[in-house]
Structures are given as C-alpha cells and as structure tokens.
Amino acid sequence: MxxxxxxxxxxxxxxxxxxxxxxxxxxxxxxxxxxxxxxxxxxxxxxxxxxxxxxxxxxxxxxxxxxxxxxxxxxxxxxxxxxxxxxxxxxxxxxxxxxxxxxxxxxxxxxxxxxxxxxxxxxxxxxxxxxxxxxxxxxxxxxxxxxxxxxxxxxxxxxxxxxxxxxxxxxxxxxxxxxxxxxxxxxxxxxxxxxxxxxxxxxxxxxxxxxxxxxxxxxxxxxxxxxxxxxxxxxxxxxxxxxxxxxxxxxxxxxxxxxxxxxxxxxxxxxxxxxxxxxKRRTRLLLAAAPEVRSGPPAELIFGADQFLITPAGRVEDAARARAGGDEVRTVIAGYHWFTDWGRDTMISLEGLTLVTGRHTEAGYILRTFAHYVKHGLIPNMFPEGKNDGLYHTADATLWFFHALDRYLTYTGDRETLRFILPTLTDIVEHHTRGTRFGIGVDPKDGLVRQGEEGYQLTWMDAKVGDYVVTPRRGKAVEINALWYNALRLMERWVRESEGDAASQRHGAAADRAKASFNQRFWSEEKGYLYDLIDGEQGTDDAFRPNQIFSISLPNPVLDPARWKGIVDQVKERLWTPVGLRSLAPGHPDYKPKYFGDLRARDLAYHQGTVWGWLMGPFVDAWLKVYPADLAGARSLLAGFPPHLDEACAGSISEIFDAEPPFTPRGCVAQAWSVAEVLRAYARTARSAG
CATH class of the missing domain: 2.70.98 (Beta-galactosidase; Chain A, domain 5)
Known part of the structure; x- marks a missing residue:
C-alpha cells in the first residue's frame, strides 16, 4: 500500500x-x-x-x-x-x-x-x-x-x-x-x-x-x-x-x-x-495506522491528523529538558489557521491523532511534555502565539489529561510513563481536593468539583465577548464532574498497582462519594436528563446540552446505567446532526441556528446551538454502550463527514457547523479534535464493540 x-x-x-x-x-x-x-x-x-x-x-x-x-x-x-x-x-x-x-x-x-x-x-x-x-x-x-x-x-x-x-x-x-x-x-x-x-x-x-x-x-x-x-x-x-x-x-x-x-x-x-x-513518510504514516482506517475517508484523515502534530519552534528550554531525559517535545496545534497548542484540545485529540494512527512514541512525548507544564495542579489551557509560557485558565484540560494517559496505557502498556507521571497526578488530585486557582476545587459538602472566577471561561464552552463570558457555567458543571469521577477511578487503579490497596482506598472512597452525589444532584426526574450546571450563580441550569453525554461515554461512566438509554435517545433526537452535536437544543431562548457575522455575533452563537464535530466521538461511544450490537447504526452517525472532506479545507474537518441544514462549515477549516474524534469513531465502529 x-x-x-x-x-x-x-x-x-x-x-x-x-x-x-x-x-x-x-x-x-x-x-x-x-x-x-x-x-x-x-x-x-x-x-x-x-x-x-x-x-x-x-x-x-x-x-x-x-x-x-x-x-x-x-x-x-x-x-x-x-x-x-x-x-x-x-x-x-x-x-x-x-x-x-x-x-x-x-x-x-x-x-x-x-x-x-x-x-x-x-x-x-x-x-x-x-x-x-x-x-x-x-x-x-x-x-x-x-x-x-x-x-x-x-x-x-x-x-x-x-x-x-x-x-x-x-x-x-x-x-x-x-x-x-x-x-x-x-x-x-x-x-x-x-x-x-x-x-x-x-x-x-x-x-x-x-x-x-x-x-x-x-x-x-x-x-x-x-x-x-x-x-x-x-x-x-x-x-x-x-x-x-x-x-x-x-x-x-x-x-x-x-x-x-x-x-x-x-x-x-x-x-x-x-x-x-x-x-515515503506519508506511506509510513498510512502503514503505521490501525488497519481499520487505512482506506477510504479514514485514510485521508490519517494525513489530516499529521497536520496537527508538531515540534514547537523556539521552546529551547523545554527541548533541552526533554532531550536530557531521552524525550522530544511534542504538542498539538488545536486548529488552523489561528489556534496555537491548547491543553484541552491536545488531551481530547491524543487518541485519534496518535494512538489510532500508530504514533505511540509521539503520544508518550506529548504526555510527558505536558506533565512538565503542570502548575498548581493544572495543565496549561493554551500557549499564546510567540510565547514560551502557558495560560492555565481551564477546569477540564487537566482532567482530560487523566483520560488521555489511560488511553495511551491501553494501547501501549507503557508502565514506565505511568510511574513517571503518577506523582504529578497525585499532586493534581491533592490540589483539586484542597482547592486551586480560578475557584477550582472539591466541595466538601458533596465531593463534587466546582469551578469559576469572574471574567474567566474555564470549561470547553469558552466564548467571551470583551469582558462578557457568554456561557460562564460557574458552579458545578456536568462534564467536569464526569471527568473528575473518571480520574478518581483511574487513580484508584493506578495507585493500587504501584502502592497497594490501602493507598488506593482514598481515591475509591472519593469516587464513590462523587458518584452518589452526581446521580442525586444532576439528575432531573421531571425532565429525564441531566442538568448542565448545579449550584450556579443563577441556581440550576436545565438547558439541554451535549455535556451530559460524557457521564456515559467515558471509560468509567458516572451515571447510573438505568438512565443511559433515555439520555442517548434524547441526544440523538435533539442534538445530533450528520456532522456533530448541537451545543444547545433548538427551542431554548438562547439557541442560535447560524454562526455568522462579526466577532461578537459569532461568539454569542459559538456554544448556543452551533454544531461541534468533535462531539461525534463521545456520542458514538455512548451509542455503543446503549446499543452494543449496532455497529452499523453507529457508523451511520458519521455519514456527513465524507462529503464534508470536499468542503472548507479539502481532506480535513472543520471546527464547527451551523446548527441547521445545510450545516455550513464555520470557524477553523481544520480542527484537531474534529479530525481526531471522527477518525477514532471510524476505528471504533469498524471493530467489535468493547
């Protein structure tokens, strides 16, 4: 080939x-x-x-x-x-x-x-x-x-x-x-x-x-x-x-x-x-990837994925430190043309960009690179253009770090990297438990993570117009707590492997408490789905958003399985499109069907209905947990992406799309987590459900 x-x-x-x-x-x-x-x-x-x-x-x-x-x-x-x-x-x-x-x-x-x-x-x-x-x-x-x-x-x-x-x-x-x-x-x-x-x-x-x-x-x-x-x-x-x-x-x-x-x-x-x-280099990329993605549109996305993996120019100190330890500095450009490397996007994209594509060594470089960047229990949200120092205003990127490491270990079994990073992960959990910057910390009353500071947008829904944060979500966000529970369960297992049962018990106890509180506090019996935010500045936010899907899709799902099907079916009916999930259900007063106009108009629509391609990956995961035998149905969810490869940036996948037909592509013409999660979903739907 x-x-x-x-x-x-x-x-x-x-x-x-x-x-x-x-x-x-x-x-x-x-x-x-x-x-x-x-x-x-x-x-x-x-x-x-x-x-x-x-x-x-x-x-x-x-x-x-x-x-x-x-x-x-x-x-x-x-x-x-x-x-x-x-x-x-x-x-x-x-x-x-x-x-x-x-x-x-x-x-x-x-x-x-x-x-x-x-x-x-x-x-x-x-x-x-x-x-x-x-x-x-x-x-x-x-x-x-x-x-x-x-x-x-x-x-x-x-x-x-x-x-x-x-x-x-x-x-x-x-x-x-x-x-x-x-x-x-x-x-x-x-x-x-x-x-x-x-x-x-x-x-x-x-x-x-x-x-x-x-x-x-x-x-x-x-x-x-x-x-x-x-x-x-x-x-x-x-x-x-x-x-x-x-x-x-x-x-x-x-x-x-x-x-x-x-x-x-x-x-x-x-x-x-x-x-x-x-x-020759591109042929090697193709042959290194999982067999399930070496032909058709997924094969094109292998080359698309390659566009985002970089050795960052100019970070001399980082490069020297990495090479002294036998590593190389690697990171991920979040999107072309204007994004730099973002911690959140890197961790979400890691499996699709590096593991499905067989670039395991580079995945290890990325994880060890970001482990060096951890400060105050947080990984950087982003590195501004032309800067060596990162900005740390994020509540979820650090929790995605646990998920990315777990996926890396599943593919590689590299326990040496786990031993190297585990002290950093322990420090992260301790900072979150005590409380760290930007109001991020565990509420001792229920064991759930709260976050928020005036003027900052800390979740992936991060649009800001001047000083106005469009979706502040200050309080306890549903996906943050799904990620927190997943991280605690991973730490329970990893600490048990290295230190024994006694050392892991505190992580297990924290996970048990978070799970009980989550199912009690986020579930709306009246509506039959999860609140997007609790304990917020305006109380509870019952907007129907895709963030609840992570309570099912993550490897350690926090939501009671009896509630999975109802949520997945509603997300399919209200949020799914052929190119991703809407960020807000139609019918909500803030719903915007189109992402267009000047910066203010666009940011006001960014997470208020606009479709995000990367969300298709977790939705496919959740679908196969509810319908494990329906690989054909899961693959059909991706039907809009092959024709999209002729639109916007040829051979790649855009950042976002309008919320209504014809789902016009918008934003960055090539987005790392869009390519990564769709490529991963192709691989996921080509093999037996696990």
Whole structure:
C-alpha cells in the first residue's frame, strides 16, 4: 500500500459560480474551498483552491519562528505568466484580477486533487496543460512550488513573480508593507530582507536556468473577502522585488523554493528528493495506522491528523529538558489557521491523532511534555502565539489529561510513563481536593468539583465577548464532574498497582462519594436528563446540552446505567446532526441556528446551538454502550463527514457547523479534535464493540 493511492479529486469547468457573500466563509466552489499543507513545526501554507487570497492566513510560506516571533507570513503569493513563441501572454489561474495587469488570457483551473493529502492543481487552456504541486519538507520552514508543462506545442517562457508582506500571520492587514526590503543576490541565491528582526526570505529556482528581472512593485488595496465577512480589517498590500524568467519545455518542470532556513538546509535535498522523501513518510504514516482506517475517508484523515502534530519552534528550554531525559517535545496545534497548542484540545485529540494512527512514541512525548507544564495542579489551557509560557485558565484540560494517559496505557502498556507521571497526578488530585486557582476545587459538602472566577471561561464552552463570558457555567458543571469521577477511578487503579490497596482506598472512597452525589444532584426526574450546571450563580441550569453525554461515554461512566438509554435517545433526537452535536437544543431562548457575522455575533452563537464535530466521538461511544450490537447504526452517525472532506479545507474537518441544514462549515477549516474524534469513531465502529 502506498500513500499516493489515497487520492481525492475535484473537477471544475470554466465559469464556476462564486459563493454568495453570506456564504463567503465556506462555499462549494474553488473560490472558497481551501487547502492546507503543514511542516511539523507549526508552520504551514494555505489558500483557496482557486488561488484567491481571502484570509490574512493565506500564503505559501508561514514560517514557525522562535519566540517572540511566532508564526510569520513570509511568502504571500506567487503569480505565473506564460509567454508563447508567438508572443501571446497567458495567466495561469484567473482568480486574482489584481495580478492580471496586462489583461492576459487565462489558463483555467480544470482539476484539483489531493494525493496522499498533498495538493495538485491542473490548469488547461490555449492548447497547454500545466500542473502545479506544493509541499513543505517536514521539519523545515521551506516551501517547494513546482510547475510542470504537461502538454503544449513547444517550449514556452514563464515568469514567476513572488509577492510578500512580512508580518505576524494573524497581524493587521491595514498597515503599510514593512520596508524598505533589501534584495541580495549571490549566483542563483536570492535573499529578501526587511529592517525587522525577521530572518531573510531565501528564494531559489530549481530545475531550469532562470533570469531575474528587478522590477520593484507594490499591490495596494488587496481585499480579503473572508476577513471582511468576519468583521476584521480586510485590505492590505503586497510587495514584489521582481520576476524570475525561464524557458520551460514540454514535460519540463521548474520549482520555486522559498525558505527562512539556512542555505545548507535548503540545498541538502533537491525538489525531486524532497518529494520522494515526503511520499515515503506519508506511506509510513498510512502503514503505521490501525488497519481499520487505512482506506477510504479514514485514510485521508490519517494525513489530516499529521497536520496537527508538531515540534514547537523556539521552546529551547523545554527541548533541552526533554532531550536530557531521552524525550522530544511534542504538542498539538488545536486548529488552523489561528489556534496555537491548547491543553484541552491536545488531551481530547491524543487518541485519534496518535494512538489510532500508530504514533505511540509521539503520544508518550506529548504526555510527558505536558506533565512538565503542570502548575498548581493544572495543565496549561493554551500557549499564546510567540510565547514560551502557558495560560492555565481551564477546569477540564487537566482532567482530560487523566483520560488521555489511560488511553495511551491501553494501547501501549507503557508502565514506565505511568510511574513517571503518577506523582504529578497525585499532586493534581491533592490540589483539586484542597482547592486551586480560578475557584477550582472539591466541595466538601458533596465531593463534587466546582469551578469559576469572574471574567474567566474555564470549561470547553469558552466564548467571551470583551469582558462578557457568554456561557460562564460557574458552579458545578456536568462534564467536569464526569471527568473528575473518571480520574478518581483511574487513580484508584493506578495507585493500587504501584502502592497497594490501602493507598488506593482514598481515591475509591472519593469516587464513590462523587458518584452518589452526581446521580442525586444532576439528575432531573421531571425532565429525564441531566442538568448542565448545579449550584450556579443563577441556581440550576436545565438547558439541554451535549455535556451530559460524557457521564456515559467515558471509560468509567458516572451515571447510573438505568438512565443511559433515555439520555442517548434524547441526544440523538435533539442534538445530533450528520456532522456533530448541537451545543444547545433548538427551542431554548438562547439557541442560535447560524454562526455568522462579526466577532461578537459569532461568539454569542459559538456554544448556543452551533454544531461541534468533535462531539461525534463521545456520542458514538455512548451509542455503543446503549446499543452494543449496532455497529452499523453507529457508523451511520458519521455519514456527513465524507462529503464534508470536499468542503472548507479539502481532506480535513472543520471546527464547527451551523446548527441547521445545510450545516455550513464555520470557524477553523481544520480542527484537531474534529479530525481526531471522527477518525477514532471510524476505528471504533469498524471493530467489535468493547
């Protein structure tokens, strides 16, 4: 089996209608569908299939640079013009009108495909067929963009023009391009530098002898249509130092290499060698994964999962400490384009991203990395862009840490890692029992965990508009206590293994008390489901939300089994959609059917009905606990994801979706826990229920 056998193809004809403004974020045409390639460091390349730049995050090289720089836009775009022997000028790809200053005819996009998750474009017109390929060598801030003339009457002259705007990848667009840029040329090596602390952008043409024509140019009023629809600044500038010009024969290829690495690294491998190495790497990824997911849509998600696993750039002290102990630093990018690594997302995603895919060593790296980050009994909620220190404002990420370790041990049996982390877990339980930061702690009255501090959003429902926390959930949240019970039962077992029955009894007693209180206090006999929050600022919250599903889905379910079926059936009826679960049931006064508009409008809808793809994983787990023989029914719950792989970001799964048909994808176009939990659910529904 070879990775190239996993291919997704999309065909277009000239004149494909653009999306409406209302659906500017994610439509079904090449102007709004997107692609993503990553480099294992947190850097990436991304854009629309058409070539139109519609987000501030669209570019051909976003380098992951050491703190305090963070991810940085280095190569924004690359335009290509073709000059035939009779003097006619053509533009390859026609979605960027501001690049077509010569009114050149267009060689149109005819086909886009993903080969082993890597993008390939095919352009046809004027008797010529061009192919474009793009990849980032793993572990490098380098991009290779290759053009091949597949068909034509003879050699043609092509011109490649790079466009830049050095800036933080999430930075403002409405500021003038940094400058002045300085161009340095030594033989075939070109370096473009700015007066900032950024490394230079190094450019080189491989595969053909190229001339460079210095023609300093600026493009003003570049409009980013998705940024505009989301209420952000949406007009920026590009700068170009000139054009590469070369002759390309039929069947000939030429590659523009752009990088912030040293020349020795850039030239260590040719483009052909880089391509072969990446194909081999992806084949190894495919063969390492569980057999149940090596074909069809799950196989595509193996490559999607790979995009989120990174060695974080710039955390020098962390890397030194890890290597001293024989480890490597690994973490998970929560979502592209704007998320960094988040503790909660990492722990929820760990099984799907690393264990189902056979990347057990990296799973161990991640767990041991985060064990070092624990402070005050908490793991970090997130690491801000360009920072080495994490933020700890989370009540659930630390409890998901127990779950992730349990899944890791189930797959690997690695008791050495358990022995290494167990003292940290003991410290976590003690901090929670005494009480720790942000009001997180066990209530001695009932043994349940309460949490909350003014101005902080501590659960996964974490939207905040200015100082307004949309779903504060201060009090005792249902999923926090399901996770707490699961953690106590795991600690009871792990401590028994290492220290004996007597030492484990306190964890067992705490679990028994939490379970009794949970079933007494969270269950609503009148409504037949679990309250979302008790002992809150406004008392009890009886909103019907998906958070109650964790009381069934976790390996140690806290809810009385007699109540499982009623909840699962109601969740199926009221919250389930083909692409995940609604975050709030229709009919509630706060229910929002659509996630759209400026930041305030979006955040007000974020957890008030909006569908979350990652919730499909725990729902499948709960379904199979209630209906253990219904593997076919559980698999049918995932029916919306294969067609979604053609939407938003090709080959990946979005963060969220509108709450009503057609369930338009929204938010991040590629989200770690969405990919991870759907991939895990595919594996779960392919084998006997356990």
């Amino acid at each position: 070879y990775a190239d056998e996993i291919c997704r193809m999309m065909v277009w004809s000239r004149g494909t209608a653009p999306a409406t403004h209302d659906d500017a974020e994610h439509g079904s045409d090449p102007l709004t569908r997107e692609w993503l390639v990553t480099n294992g460091l947190g850097g990436y390349a991304s854009g629309t299939i058409s070539g139109a730049v519609t987000r501030r995050f669209h570019g051909l090289l976003i380098s992951a640079l050491p703190a305090p720089l963070g991810r940085t836009m280095m190569l924004s775009d690359l335009s290509i013009r073709v000059v035939t022997p009779d003097g006619k000028v053509y533009q390859v790809g026609g979605q960027e009108p501001w690049l077509d200053e010569t009114s050149a005819e267009v060689i149109d996009l005819a086909e886009f495909r993903l080969e082993a998750g890597l993008p390939v474009w095919r352009y046809e017109g004027a008797g010529m067929v061009f192919e474009r390929r793009l990849l980032l060598p793993h572990g490098q801030n380098t991009v290779h963009v290759t053009y091949t003339l597949l068909e034509g009457a003879g050699p043609v002259r092509i011109e490649l023009q790079p466009w830049v705007n050095f800036r933080p990848h999430e930075g403002a667009l409405d500021r003038p391009v940094a400058g002045p840029y300085a161009l340095t040329v030594v033989e075939d090596r070109y370096e473009l530098a700015s007066p900032s602390d950024l490394p230079p952008l190094r450019l080189q043409v491989q595969g053909a002898r190229a001339e460079f024509r210095i023609e300093s140019d600026r493009l003003r009023n570049v409009r980013y249509r998705i940024e505009q629809s989301r209420g952000y600044d949406a007009v920026g500038e590009f700068y170009s130092p000139g054009r590469f010009s070369l002759e390309l024969p039929v069947s000939g290829s030429v590659t523009l290499v752009a990088s912030t690495e040293a020349w020795e690294t850039i030239n260590a491998l040719s483009t052909e060698e880089v391509q072969r190495a990446e194909r």
